[in-house]
Amino acid sequence: MMRIKPETVFSELDKLFPNAKAELVFHNDFECLICVVLSAQTTDVSVNRVTPALFAKYPDAFALAKAKQEEVEGFIRSIGLYKNKAKNIIALSKALVERYDGKLPRSKEELVTLPGVGNKTAAVVGGECLGIPSVAVDTHVSRVTKRLGYAKEDDEPMEIEAKLEKDFPKEVQVRLHHRMIFFGRRICHARNPECDKCPFSQGCLYFKKTSSKTGK
Numbered sequence: 165m166m167r168i169k170p171e172t173v174f175s176e177l178d179k180l181f182p183n184a185k186a187e188l189v190f191h192n193d194f195e196c197l198i199c200v201v202l203s204a205q206t207t208d209v210s211v212n213r214v215t216p217a218l219f220a221k222y223p224d225a226f227a228l229a230k231a232k233q234e235e236v237e238g239f240i241r242s243i244g245l246y247k248n249k250a251k252n253i254i255a256l257s258k259a260l261v262e263r264y265d266g267k268l269p270r271s272k273e274e275l276v277t278l279p280g281v282g283n284k285t286a287a288v289v290g291g292e293c294l295g296i297p298s299v300a301v302d303t304h305v306s307r308v309t310k311r312l313g314y315a316k317e318d319d320e321p322m323e324i325e326a327k328l329e330k331d332f333p334k335e336v337q338v339r340l341h342h343r344m345i346f347f348g349r350r351i352c353h354a355r356n357p358e359c360d361k362c363p364f365s366q367g368c369l370y371f372k373k374t375s376s377k378t379g380k
Contacts, residue, residue: 166367167312167313167314167367168312168313168367170331170333173312173332174332174339174340176363177346177347178339178343179363180343180347180351181342181347181350184339184342184343184345185342186292186342187209187212188200188203188208188212189212191219193267193268193289193293194225194260194266195219196289196293197256197268197275197278197281197285197289197293198218199211199215200285200288200289201252201285202240202243204244204245204285205244205245206244206245210244211243213242214240214242214243217239218236218240221235221239222236222257225257225260225261225267226257226261226266227257228253228254229257229260229261231257233250233251233254236253236254237250248280249280251280252279253280255279255280256278256280256281259277259278260278268293270294271296272286272287272296272298275289283321284300284301284302284321287299287300287301287341288341291337292338297337297338298325298329299325299328299332299337299341300325300341301321301324301328302321303354304344304348304352305341305344305348306321306324307348307352307354308348308352309327309344310324310369311352311368311369311370312364312368312369313369314327314328314331315328357370359371359374
């Protein structure tokens with residue numbers, strides 16, 4: 165089965181979700197970084213519920229760097245891994261103050277040195293705030309990429325990211341990330357994907373596998 169061309173993949177996703185963007189609510193680079201760190205293993209909706217009060221109390225890195233962990237935990241208690249996340253966002257705020265005068269560092273390599281900031285978080289924040297070409301790989305991007313044959317089933321997120329960044333032009337990578345997430349959330353579900361709404365059925369490994377079983 166021929167793999168669908170990258171330009172076709174992006175074009176079709178762009179038609180489906182032309183306005184796809186981050187669903188986390190933030191108003192500046194600092195808030196973006198904190199939101200993305202908090203969003204690990206929880207939903208954007210859950211994060212958006214807790215951040216208005218959190219940012220009202222701690223509007224910048226200087227304020228959050230001085231916070232007590234138990235106080236921060238009180239604001240984010242309803243999201244997963246809140247104790248560890250509270251520890252990390254205080255520590256990364258201290259690092260921002262000490263190393264970067266409270267501002268966001270300007271490269272992905274510097275971002276990943278911050279407490280609680282892994283490759284995926286750095287890719288998301290780098291693309292969103294700094295315009296750094298990248299395709300951050302979450303569960304949705306991973307699933308869609310594998311079903312379309314751009315990655316192998318056992319590929320790790322960083323391997324998938326490298327393949328997507330090789331196959332897709334730099335100028336579309338951040339937008340591709342958002343559109344793939346929307347596509348994964350709204351059509352290409354992990355279970356019971358809505359293949360009748362999908363423009364990629366004829367190039368989809370999942371569709372080929374399931375249709376051969378059903379005879380459709």
